[in-house]
Amino acid sequence: MLDRLSLRIRVFLFFAALGLGVVVAISMGFGLGYRRLAAPEALSGFVQAWVVAGFVALLLVAWVWFLFDANVAKPIDILSGALRARAHSDVTSDMDVAIARYLGDLAPAATAAARRLTETRSALAESVMRETQRLSQEKARLETLLSDVPVGVLLVSGDHTLAFYNTQAVDLMAGGVAPGLDRRLFDYLRDGPVRHAHDRLIATGDPDAATDLLCTTTTGARVLAARMRLTPGGQGAAPGYVLTLRDVTADLSAHARREALLTEVFDRMRRPAANLSTLMAVVPPGEALPEAMERALRQELGALSQAVTELAGRHDEGRIEGGGLTQTRALDLADGLKARLEAEGVALQSTAAEVLLRANGFEIISLLDGLALHLRREIGAEDLSLRIDEEDSSAMIRLCWAGAPLGIGALERWLEEPLDRLVPEVSCRSVLASHATEIWPEPVAGGRQSLCLPIRQARRATARPKPVIRSVVYDFDLLSRARTDKVAETPLEALTYVVFDTETTGLLPQQGDEIVQIAAVRIVNGRRVDGEVFDTQVNPRRSIPLSSTEVHGITEAMVADAPEVDEVLRRFHKFAEGAVLIAHNAPFDMQFLRRREAELGLAFDHPVLDTVLLSAVIYGQHETHSLDALTHRLGITIPEADRHTAIGDTVATADAFLKLMPMLKGRELTTFGAVLTEVRKHGRLLKDLN
Amino acid sequence: MADTKRKHRVLVVEDEDNIALALDFLMTREGYDHSRVANGAEALPRIRDLHPDLVLLDVMLPGASGYEICQGVRLDPDLADVKILMMTARGSAIEKRKGLAIGADGFITKPFELKELREEVRRLLDTGA
Numbered sequence: 001m002l003d004r005l006s007l008r009i010r011v012f013l014f015f016a017a018l019g020l021g022v023v024v025a026i027s028m029g030f031g032l033g034y035r036r037l038a039a040p041e042a043l044s045g046f047v048q049a050w051v052v053a054g055f056v057a058l059l060l061v062a063w064v065w066f067l068f069d070a071n072v073a074k075p076i077d078i079l080s081g082a083l084r085a086r087a088h089s090d091v092t093s094d095m096d097v098a099i100a101r102y103l104g105d106l107a108p109a110a111t112a113a114a115r116r117l118t119e120t121r122s123a124l125a126e127s128v129m130r131e132t133q134r135l136s137q138e139k140a141r142l143e144t145l146l147s148d149v150p151v152g153v154l155l156v157s158g159d160h161t162l163a164f165y166n167t168q169a170v171d172l173m174a175g176g177v178a179p180g181l182d183r184r185l186f187d188y189l190r191d192g193p194v195r196h197a198h199d200r201l202i203a204t205g206d207p208d209a210a211t212d213l214l215c216t217t218t219t220g221a222r223v224l225a226a227r228m229r230l231t232p233g234g235q236g237a238a239p240g241y242v243l244t245l246r247d248v249t250a251d252l253s254a255h256a257r258r259e260a261l262l263t264e265v266f267d268r269m270r271r272p273a274a275n276l277s278t279l280m281a282v283v284p285p286g287e288a289l290p291e292a293m294e295r296a297l298r299q300e301l302g303a304l305s306q307a308v309t310e311l312a313g314r315h316d317e318g319r320i321e322g323g324g325l326t327q328t329r330a331l332d333l334a335d336g337l338k339a340r341l342e343a344e345g346v347a348l349q350s351t352a353a354e355v356l357l358r359a360n361g362f363e364i365i366s367l368l369d370g371l372a373l374h375l376r377r378e379i380g381a382e383d384l385s386l387r388i389d390e391e392d393s394s395a396m397i398r399l400c401w402a403g404a405p406l407g408i409g410a411l412e413r414w415l416e417e418p419l420d421r422l423v424p425e426v427s428c429r430s431v432l433a434s435h436a437t438e439i440w441p442e443p444v445a446g447g448r449q450s451l452c453l454p455i456r457q458a459r460r461a462t463a464r465p466k467p468v469i470r471s472v473v474y475d476f477d478l479l480s481r482a483r484t485d486k487v488a489e490t491p492l493e494a495l496t497y498v499v500f501d502t503e504t505t506g507l508l509p510q511q512g513d514e515i516v517q518i519a520a521v522r523i524v525n526g527r528r529v530d531g532e533v534f535d536t537q538v539n540p541r542r543s544i545p546l547s548s549t550e551v552h553g554i555t556e557a558m559v560a561d562a563p564e565v566d567e568v569l570r571r572f573h574k575f576a577e578g579a580v581l582i583a584h585n586a587p588f589d590m591q592f593l594r595r596r597e598a599e600l601g602l603a604f605d606h607p608v609l610d611t612v613l614l615s616a617v618i619y620g621q622h623e624t625h626s627l628d629a630l631t632h633r634l635g636i637t638i639p640e641a642d643r644h645t646a647i648g649d650t651v652a653t654a655d656a657f658l659k660l661m662p663m664l665k666g667r668e669l670t671t672f673g674a675v676l677t678e679v680r681k682h683g684r685l686l687k688d689l690n
Numbered sequence: 691m692a693d694t695k696r697k698h699r700v701l702v703v704e705d706e707d708n709i710a711l712a713l714d715f716l717m718t719r720e721g722y723d724h725s726r727v728a729n730g731a732e733a734l735p736r737i738r739d740l741h742p743d744l745v746l747l748d749v750m751l752p753g754a755s756g757y758e759i760c761q762g763v764r765l766d767p768d769l770a771d772v773k774i775l776m777m778t779a780r781g782s783a784i785e786k787r788k789g790l791a792i793g794a795d796g797f798i799t800k801p802f803e804l805k806e807l808r809e810e811v812r813r814l815l816d817t818g819a
Contacts, residue, residue: 305801
């Protein structure tokens with residue numbers, strides 16, 4: 001029991017007991033002496049002596065206690081407090097040694113220990129910081145790399161939910177709904193081939209095995225070539241996997257077209273060829289042809305030559321469609337050639353129209369570069385210039401020079417040379433063939449000469465498309481998360497949330513008010529996922545009162561081309577699949593969703609949380625629970641421009657929820673069920689929707 | 691029809707014997723004075739030598755290509771009045787353009803209709819006359 005008292009009190013009690021013992025001892029001594037003496041008249045003298053002795057003894061004990069308390073107990077207390085502060089928090093100031101000067105080496109020893117602790121701690125913090133910095137740099141590098149690789153990359157958990165994706169994967173798989181973390185892969189890809197490949201890889205038992213598969217998007221619009229590799233880890237449960245995706249729809253259809261053309265070539269040639277041989281075979285050599293048979297021969301021949309011409313034309317068309325020709329900017333082509341020639345000490349003037357050429361830029365530049373050097377060396381061409389002009393749906397590249405005209409014989413010899421000395425199998429001639437074009441010399445105005453190189457397909461360049469921001473989205477914790485089916489027992493941070501807000505034509509859905517804008521964000525694994533945003537305007541198919549426009553700034557003209565409510569709700573339902581819905585004043589927003597359920601054949605039966613009620617749980621009912629008040633209390637600022645836009649309020653609500661979550665946990669409300677029970681106590685404030 | 695004062699002279703430059711045979715037949719029937727060269731390298735000297743009114747010129751030839759021969763003729767001012775009709779088996783629009791740019795007067799794709807060839811030959815010879 002005494003252990004629990006503080007040191008100073010224990011010391012005090014010790015001295016108090018000592019004082020008491022001394023008084024008792026003196027009393028007993030005086031009592032014994034008085035009884036031995038047996039002289040009642042001596043009583044007053046004894047009492048006087050007893051009082052003096054007792055008083056002096058107590059005074060001495062009190063004095064020693066005071067010195068002991070001030071110079072031993074108190075400094076020890078202060079010293080231990082200071083040590084404890086240094087042990088548990090990062091107090092770094094030096095300790096005051098003077099207060100413990102009577103404690104010998106204790107204070108300097110404690111100071112030295114504390115100083116050493118501080119040093120160790122700051123060294124540790126420094127190395128942790130260095131390491132963290134290195135890791136985050138590496139992470140940023142990897143993110144850049146993965147966001148820029150030309151294939152879609154997905155990391156999928158063993159139960160087929162997404163834990164990582166890059167923008168390319170979004171582009172490849174998007175159809176209806178954009179990919180999101182913790183969503184099922186099979187919302188985007190047909191499950192059959194993926195499951196099969198996954199099972200096959202698990203069955204091999206080889207952690208390094210990879211398998212190739214072809215899969216289709218659920219909408220069937222794309223065929224993707226994929227490679228799957230299992231990821232390590234995942235004890236017990238099925239291992240997750242990495243899936244790299246490449247779109248082969250175009251390749252496959254080009255291949256199919258070529259196959260079809262080839263089949264048609266044989267089909268249309270075989271029959272006239274067979275007919276011709278048969279017709280000729282039945283007439284003995286030297287004999288005149290009967291008129292009917294001659295007519296038949298001519299007819300078959302006509303069919304054959306027409307087929308050859310037509311099919312050859314289609315083959316040329318097909319060659320420019322497929323075969324590695326991409327949209328190349330005329331300006332880029334001109335600049336590329338200029339740079340190559342300048343490196344070889346040849347100046348080039350260039351003018352290029354704003355057109356995109358369907359061409360292999362590298363091959364064309366190399367071809368022109370080689371020809372220009374030949375022109376300089378062999379016919380002494382001077383003052384080189386390049387023009388690229390648009391001609392209907394094609395383009396003409398002209399390499400012009402001042403000097404002697406070029407003989408076709410020489411040109412043809414140059415064209416037989418390889419495009420690059422290191423790759424002898426690709427000749428300049430084959431570049432012309434792959435572009436299904438020709439090149440020839442032609443005089444141009446001003447007594448200059450030129451080489452003409454037509455490009456069969458070109459179109460006017462529109463403004464360069466805004467570069468797509470490539471990024472990766474991930475949360476690797478999703479790979480190892482244990483799942484329970486029961487929402488009520490799930491820890492708050494393990495649930496997926498969709499926080500949303502609507503702007504409407506008015507406050508009374510019963511009287512025909514309608515949504516004009518709906519925005520939502522996803523919270524996965526306790527983190528708002530930046531890239532996963534739902535933000536759509538809605539055409540309410542009714543007028544928007546001025547009073548509402550003043551609140552949210554949406555006019556009828558702005559939503560004239562927006563999708564209608566049914567379509568948007570359907571998409572929103574998909575976006576919110578498997579998530580807990582959160583809104584600020586949820587009954588209002590839910591009303592707009594739920595009254596359409598029957599029409600849509602969809603149920604908005606998600607579990608619902610309301611930040612108004614959560615605010616009431618944390619701050620009590622007497623506070624104001626408006627979104628402004630709540631965000632202000634939590635130190636969240638909504639930019640003025642975003643206030644009362646659906647997305648601005650949504651992001652604010654989501655951030656508020658993320659700050660409320662640890663506070664709820666602090667109140668031991670760690671699961672969804674516990675929060676719900678607590679919220680229901682505030683049911684008077686708002687109706688609970690679960 | 692054919693010139694009464696003198697027959698038009700036509701030179702066929704064609705390495706394929708069967709086509710040459712067919713053209714020989716046609717030219718005889720049309721009443722032209724014609725001869726044939728099978729090799730590209732020999733074509734230009736023969737044209738200089740013969741100074742024909744029209745050259746039926748195949749594109750793909752051993753020795754020198756039809757384009758090269760055509761350019762050779764056009765670079766020689768003495769041969770300015772010689773008409774050239776080019777023939778090719780792969781007659782894309784770009785090839786035709788190339789032929790005309792180099793100085794051919796006509797461009798015809800094999801296999802050709804008899805009528806088509808006859809009319810093209812007549813057109814070129816008449817404008818030259």
